[in-house]
Amino acid sequence: MNHVILLFSLLVVPAFADEESQKTTQNFSSNSASHKRLKRDWIWNQMHIKEEIDTPLPHHVGKITSSVRHNNAKYIIEGEYANTIFKVEETSGDVYAFERLDREKKAEYELTALIIDRRTNQSLETPSKFIIKVYDINDNVPVFVQKVFNGSVPEMSPVGTSVTKVTAVDADDPTVTGHATVTYQVIKGDEYFTVDDSGVISTTRADLDRENQSTYEIIVKAKDGPGSSGDSSTATVIITLTDINDNFPVFKHPSFHFKVPENISIGGEVGRVKVEDIDEPQHRNTKYSFVRGDYRDTFEIVANPFTNEGIIRPKKPLDFEKVAEYRFDIEATDPTVDLRYFKAGGSRSISTVTIEVTDVDEPPVFTKLPYEFKVRENDAEVRTLGSVWAHDPDAAKRKIRFIRRRASPNGDYIRVSDTGIIQLPKPLDREFSSSYNITVAAQEILEDGHLSDRESHAQVHVIVTDENDNAPELVYPEEPRVCENAAPGKVVIRISATDKDEIPPRGFFKYSLATEDSNFSLVENYDNTANITVKYGQFNRELAKIHYLPIIISDNGDPEMSSTNTLVISVCKCNEKGNFTFCEERAKQVGVSIQALVAIFICIFTIIVFFAVITLLILLRKRHKKDLSGLGRNVAEIHEQLVTYDEEGGGEMDTTSYDVSVLNSVRKNGAKPEAVPSPYAQVQKPPGNVASGAGEMEMMIEVKKDEADNDRDLLPYDTLHIYGYEGAESIAESLSSLESSSSDSDIDYDFLNDWGPRFKMLAELYGSEPNEDFVY
DSSP: OOHHHHHHHHHHHHHHHHHHHHHOGGGGGGHHHHHOOOOOOEEEEOOOOEOOHHHHHHEEEEEEEEHHHHHEEEEEEEEETBTTEEEOOTTEEEESSSSSSTTTOSSSSEEEEEEEEEOOOSSSSEEEEEEEEEEEEEEOOOOSSEEEEEEEEETTTTOEEEEEEEOEOOOOOSSSTTOOEEEEEEEEEEEOOOOOOOHHHHESSSSSOOTTTEEEEEEEEEEESSSSSOEEEEEEEEEEEEEEEOOEEEEEEEEEEEEETTTTTTOOOOOEEEEEOOOOOGGGOEEEEEOOOTTTEOOOOEEEETTTOOOEEEEEEETTTOOOOEEEEEEEEEEOGGGGGGOSSOOOOEEEEEEEEEEOOOEESSSSSEEEEEEEETEEEEEEEEEEEEOOOSSTOOOEEEEEEEEESSSTTTTTTTOOOOOSSSOOOTTTOOOEEEEEEEEEEHHHHOOEEEEEEEEEEEEEEEEEEEEOOEEOOSSSETTTOOTTTTTEEEEEEEEESSSOOOOOEEEEEEEEOEEEEEESSHHHHHHEEEOOOOOOTTTEEEEEEEEEEEEEOOOOOOOEEEEEEEEEEOTTSOOOOOOOOOOOOOOOOOOHHHHHHHHHHHHHHHHHHHHHHHHHHHHHHHHHSSSSSSSHHHHHHHHHTTTTSSTTTTTOOOOOOHHGGGGTTOOOOOOOOOOGOOOOSSSSHHHHHHHHHHHHHHHHHHHHHOOTTTTHHHHEEEHHTTTTTTTTTTHHHHTTTOOOOOOOGGGGGGGGGGGGHHHHHHHHHOOOOOOO
């Protein structure tokens, strides 16, 4: 083999060198241009070296030789690893490696060979590239791509079933025989699994049962061909057996016992029977069935898809008085089990079920559900429709009392007696409701006379049959209109009717005009409609712009009912095409419902009550004002006196502007004062104290002020409010007589006598002694 490689190198490498010699680098382009000479060839033996040579360095790689014959020729090499890893002997051209090489790091090196004149450093030959190849030795151990592999295979699989694949890689040269060839071997678990040279693991047994052992851990070794060390590596493979449905369910107990009250609802849970299925949940498809017993029509067994339990439910009501105990056998099986892997032990499991029914106090049971009665509407002779009946299903057989619970429509339309008789207190109206429904409750009468708290219900339906007691009515169209120049026979509108009564399949309406004295005619369509047409044509809008057309509509019921309806038709102006151009607006009839009328009456009543209360309050207030008045004259007169007091008077002789007796008379406690001359003309120095009189006057003024403040119906007497503050910022201070009499000032008012006749009256009023009283 080595001779073949050597021959290949001798043939290929020189050709490669010849091709590369035609390429020059930029460094030698000028030399090639200046020195024109004949082409020469590079000659060297093959460049290759083994990796990891254990002999002393340097290691001879090969020799580069040029056909140039020159005494001063010098060999040099260039490249990435030139003069570091590889060096050349400059005279002989021998190339040496000064480091041990590793093919797994770098398999070949590319260098450039040059021959130059050692004196001038000029190139004597075109540079040539060459490659040094590193030969591989088997110095690497196969390595698994991962330490742990996982695989799975269905249980009970045939021999040779593939499980998973393991992979190991060798860094050596795969082109060298035996260097990178990996072989595998199971060194742990080989009794269950094997592995081939490609790394595929397969089963060696067909009886691998997940229920016995669900996982296996095996160890696989990887080894390459003969090498320097012959070492190997290992990896762990975890194999899981997946489940198949190969086991039947088995009851956990040979028998089951349940107690259930007799009033359990249909479909309610009586109890649960449990089985054990060692397969995984997705392969548990237990089916339950009855194998012995006569009660399969009474109960059913349904498998719970999550727990695999069998739920027993009643299919019909249980009755303790009839059957107190049920006993039967049930079977559990799985129809989806793969019979190819059937194990010994039987495909069925049987258990006995006993159900004990306990007695409960049950509510009464109605004998017929639901109850339905028919009655003709407005039939005053029918008072009893029928009866409902219920009995006590228990052994006590108590008496039953019936009670009405709910009614639709709500109201006292249908009654039920204590004994269950359905009664009508008054005739029923089908137009109000075509059917009446009530719920009747049945309760047992206990031994002490009280009613049991358990009750049952029955629905009673009363259907009201119709009688012809309503006349048909016109379905009013929206604003019938006709052109004033309409031609005879022009259809104005198509009318129809409705009837509150039931319309039989052969029922129909008849239409006719109440009077023929009109410019309209009526034409039957014989489909419960009629057309209103123009009889003569040419309406006169000056005479009538709106026509009221009475129409008689009757049915063919028994008895026949009819009604007269008024159709309002407007006469409008039209253009030549017959389109309406102008029509008078007519007042639309607005209907008011009963609820709206009731609301209106309530509002009117509320307003009347409100005004009555206001009137009463006003009267009470006037009476209160009259009681506060201490005089025979009214309050307005007093206020008038107070208001006019603020006006400018005529001097000291002006004794008619203000009658102080009106205020002073309050001391009389409401007694009417005697008619006396004006007090201002007769004022004398009072012998008594004036303080008491002044206090009563102040109190009277405060009362009137409060009335003026709080009474919104009277004018605001602002002059009265501010009169007591007149002159508050003057040097002479206030001249008001309202506060002067109650003032505690020590001012001597005798100087007023010196001011002349105009202040004589003030001098007499303010110059009196403290112990004097006014004399009227």
